[in-house]
Amino acid sequence: MKTYILNALFLIMSIPSLHAQTLKQVSGNIKDDLSKDPLVGAIVINQNTTSYTVSDASGNYSLAANASDIIEIKMLGYTTFSCIANDLKSTITLKQDDYVLNQVVVSASRAAQKREEAPMAITSIGTTMLEEAKPQSLEQVINKVPGVLMADLGSEQHMMAIRQPLSTKSLFLYLEDGLPIRPTGIFNHNALNEMNMTMAQNIEVIRGPASALYGSEAIGGAVNIITKIPSIVTSAKVQLRGDSYGYRRIDAIVEGTSDNGKLGVSVGGYSAKRENGYLDHSDFNKSIISAIVSYKLMESLKVTSNTTYMKYYSDMGSSLDSTSFYERDFTSLHNFTKREIELWRSTLTIDKTWNKNSKTIAKIFYRNNKMGQIPSYRIKNDWSNPSKAKGEVNESSFQSYGTVVQHNQNIPSLKTTIRIGASVDYSPTAFWANYIDVDRDESGKYIGYFNTDSVLTDYQTNLLNTGLYAQIEVNPIDRLFITAGVRSDHFKYDYSNNLDETAFSGAPNSINHFNAITPRIGITYTMANDLGFYANYSVGFMPPQVSELYRGVKVPSLAPSYYTNYEVGTWYSLPKGLGYVEAAYYYMQGENEIISVAQDDGSYVNENAGSTKHEGVEAALHLKPISQVFVRIGGAYASHTFDQFDTGKEDFSGNTMANAPNWIANMELTFKPKFLKGFRTSVEFQKVSDYYMDNQNTKKYDGYHLFNLRFGYQFSGFDTWINIMNLTDELYASRVSKSAWGENYSLGAPRTFQVGIGYTLSKKQ
Template identity: 45%
Template sequence: MRIIFLLALLLVAITGYTQSPVQGTITDEQTGEALPFAYITNLTSQKATVTDIQGRFTIEAQPETDTLQVKNMGYITQTVLAKDAQIVRLQTSVLSLNEVVVSANREQEKRTEAPVAISSISAKTLGDNKPTTIDQVLNQTPGVYMVDLGNEQHTMSIRRPIDYGASYLYLEDGLPIRTSGVFNHNALLEINMANVRNIEIIRGPASSIYGSEAIGGAVNFITQKPSSHPTAGISIQGNDIGYKRTDFYASNTFDKVGIRVAGYYANQQDGTLAYSDFDKLALSLTANYYISQNTELVWSTAFIDYYSDMSGSLDSADFYSKTYGSNQTFTNRQVDALRTKLALNHYWNDVAKTTVTGYFRNNSVKQNPSYRVTDDFKPWIPSGNPNLAHGELNDNSFESYGIIVQHKQEFLWMNSSLISGASADYSPNTYKANYIEIFKNEEGIYESFTETDSVLADYKIDLVNTAAYLQGKIEPVRDLSLIAALRFDQFNYHFENALDSNAYTAVLDGRNSFSRVTPKIGVTYDLKNNRGLYANYSQGFVPPQVGELYRGNKIPTLKPVYYSSYEVGGWMAFANEKARVEATLYRMDGRNEIISVLQNDGSTIRQNAGKTTHQGIEYNLQFQPVDELMFRVSGTNALHKFLDYEESGTDYADKRMPQAPEWIANAQVTYKPQYLKGLRASVEWQHIDGYYMDAGNTRSYEGYNIFNVRLGYEWKAFEIWGNMLNATDKLYATVARANKWGQTYSTGNPRNFNVGLAYRFFKR
């Protein structure tokens, strides 16, 4: 009888502690996206599992008593009761040195295992700063100066002077926004910021993985995936200098199908500069189909409709007197861009993945460009009609059909891995330009123009780019990783000219081919305790762009550009892991660098320079002494100069390159008080050192310091913010140049106040 009683008690105990399957989903708190491959541990039973590609998991647990621990790289570890694990939202870790990056090799990996200088701007950073233009967050990263040219127009400086050439590769989810060979320094006009989750910036050549144009750096905009549960949001904002914008998004996953739609409309009227209105509509649609736990199909489409007046630059008298008029009255830029892609991702097992991506682009840039307006009168000759100027109407359009195939395989032997890939891109490109006569009145205003039958350019080019690449990693000893990569690119330009040999563009029909093997070798050493070192050698390669090679020429003479880069860097956490610092030393030597050269009529042409060198140090420090307070300082000190370059009989060897600040810095203090959850406040400082405005180093710009103040508050589903940009109302130029005509300045905005209101819905 006693035995029967004890057995009964044991049965009750076993029944009381019997575990049952608990199901849940792990998501990003900021975006609602599912987090695949997150690690869940039952702290009671020590059983563990990993989320699938939809962020879902199943684990044995007692719902009322067992505790689950959720870990994912780049996020704060969280513990929850098993009964509360239906939806677990993870917060990003501000000071995490093990953040995940994908741009270093097109695949997800730890930042500490990538031997490159790479920075990541998180969704939280984008949400806290509320940028109206992309430069307002890109310039917070070390070594980056994105130049605001107004109305989302821009150019860039990463390990190079401020320039308008093909030195940077702009990507969306690892795919170039534009086809290689048809670079546009304004390419980021074609990004839908309402659909961006985070941004990764590789500094230095990345040609071994991404190909040409990735020499100064590569900027990868990673778009948001459909959320695992219903989310939606809408916001409105505007400032006191004519800018207005509305953003929206909606997303959900229905069993195996995820959908996200996002977009924004921006408009500016009566801005600081005369003749500077613009409109932009950006729309994106993404659909994920989860075929199985190991296979997903991802389709995405982005459409951009953009129109802007082109006010041009200010001369020195107007700039320093704050006379913000414009001598342009009709110049403009119109961009229509459509991008769509379909990707199949298949995980063969835990150590093998294959991705096949097909894509299509349809892009048109129509312009009556202010930078093509040249006066007939030449004060240094002097001759010509002072009331006559010359310009053009042009249309540069292309379509693209391409495919990229990549496979990653990991091996147990020495913890090694191999990435192999191949791509093919066919992009027919057309360019047409008609000459216009411009009337310039006595006040110097370009008042009107007359279209003519004179054709400056009318050509078609079939661009074909094929490539193959290979990257291997091996760990010969523990914590020491060696990485080697090699890529081969073949570019073929088939040129057909509709004009004859007497035309302004008179290149004969023909073919031009450019090819290059670009290597990369790197090493990382993990010193543990959030400390590590890395070094690499890499090369960059850029063929002449189509417009540089053919437009206005009789014989195509430009040579490809080559870069060799050496860098060493490291990272370290200290102060009980409340602070971290990262630093990189680099040297980049260029051959045949293509630069702009002024002509006697005031126009510019692109020309190869002999040799150049670019060297410096980049650094970033973050310190969070208490949970409420965060300090960040980032910057670069650099030297850019000609080693071998002669122009019009003048030798510029050992001269500093123009538009090349020696010191660029950005710092920010952010305060989020515990006593008032949802409140945030920050002060930001942006510094641009003085630099020479011309290649002869005869004139210089003093640089500038500006301050931005941001304040925001989140309450339940609502958010309100107010940003004061250029708080001290500093007169500054985002870029300053000098030539025979004088000095020109692209003026930065005066002090302006931006306010916004947002509503966000998500399933709790």
């Protein structure tokens, strides 16, 4: 009897060890069900232990589990996969869907992580949305993000508003795979037209300052275009599209991976043009191509190169005055103004995994960019001679050489991840502008010009930006994550003027230094019922732009701008996968914000505002009541005001900032019927409320509301679509401003029919 008891006790005591002995590493590869592309950043969760991992750049994963543990795989834009560990196959394919419970983001830390661990407002526009919306320009998908308004200025040109008024100022950072596409100091508000939309895998939008990680200009927010990685399956894809206003475009991409899985290649791009559009003198053409080559030297070491070349030309028609706008007279006063861009940028990424808890990523980059203009906005009338005007022809260029290195170290015993990084960006730049005389006809149109021997501006600036940053993420208790980070930046502007002090730009040769320490701290907590909360404090920093500091001035006088941001937010996953809701409140204080102040002669001068306040609430609801219907509702209410700002001539304190609508909203209903597999249709509504045209708050623009209707059908490798944009043909302006000379309206597109067809040829695996 005693022996039986002892044996029973021994058996009971051995159960935990027997259970532990069954623990093993389950591993495999995760792919897109349609394209067979590897899925990067898919979350693989052991539901029994709550441990998880994230798939790597090749779609591979490895996770400890018992044979009977339930393994769940989730990714934004894909249906959730679930099965017991013992039944896992070596390759898992996920089907694209409109909604997933937990998003994966990379822009919050420059590494893939679960959305619920990131204490900030960040939204990922996934592959499904990009594929189904078929955007002709990026604002057609970026405006779906709550709290974001990207204004279409035609020809892929744009302005942005993220927790700031609509602005051409350097308040927003544009990134490609985590790297700024332009150096600090020479911001271009149209910079997203330098992106290759064909090669975009997804787009992440950060709302609020991200300077602690990415540095200067990430003030209102950042837009990160994440490019495709080469498909494991050899495939070719071509798309033809056009619209009812002279737009034509062809997209093509060829990609594949060698049989041994080491070499991957993807080459793709598009050529687009518009002729005889809805607005006079608005033709444009753009050709862009990218080549991505990845090579796995060993299982722990991968090298990837990404090279892009672009040529771009656009007419630059005039904005409309109020009479022309409301009478629908879309004739341009200009017929020779233009913008031309030629660029080449390359990035070499070295991805080294030391062990499962240690990884280093180094990016080495080169940029070469040249832009020439005869800008319409520089043409001013000569009031002493009605048949004459003045303007300029200019050219700006830069080259960049730099690197970003980041090391990620996970310390499991402390439930802590440490990320440290450094960046160097050396960018010699040049700017030249020459005065031109412009002829006007009797109707007031600018019909021609001739060069003069008067040089307005001719300078070079060598820009050097060095940065160090560190971020620590701690998980002290289950479901609680604390993130703290800080970045130190040093900027050196080495300015050389080729003109004397009497010139229009007569600033003397000088070296200007700007330094910044930008911290961030945040916390997230998710309750057992999928209700989560976050809070953060962050600081943004922005030195003056080169053009703000030196163009048209005798002595540089602008100070850097600082932004302090406080934010709280929440999210909730509805039961049974019905949907997802999120909301955020922010308060941001700007100090020394650079504002364009109108002068008596109608020109503008940059000045530091004393202080500004930016406050708002953003919310979004994703709802899937049945498998065939998806509802998306997003919007924001915001207030942007001058706290203290006295120019000496006018006191704007307490005024609302110009071009700052209180309300913006975007909603969409999508239907994919079971009875017609492959068919989709959606209706989208966008609302922009009224806003002041000027800082004096003398007149408002009424705002606008748009409806867009989309249809698509996929079958046997084909994809066809019809989009009807601005369904009700509303007359609207994407941006309106008021100056001493009158009102300026940037015409929004009238009702436009977009059609397209694509075909994907894939090698069967």
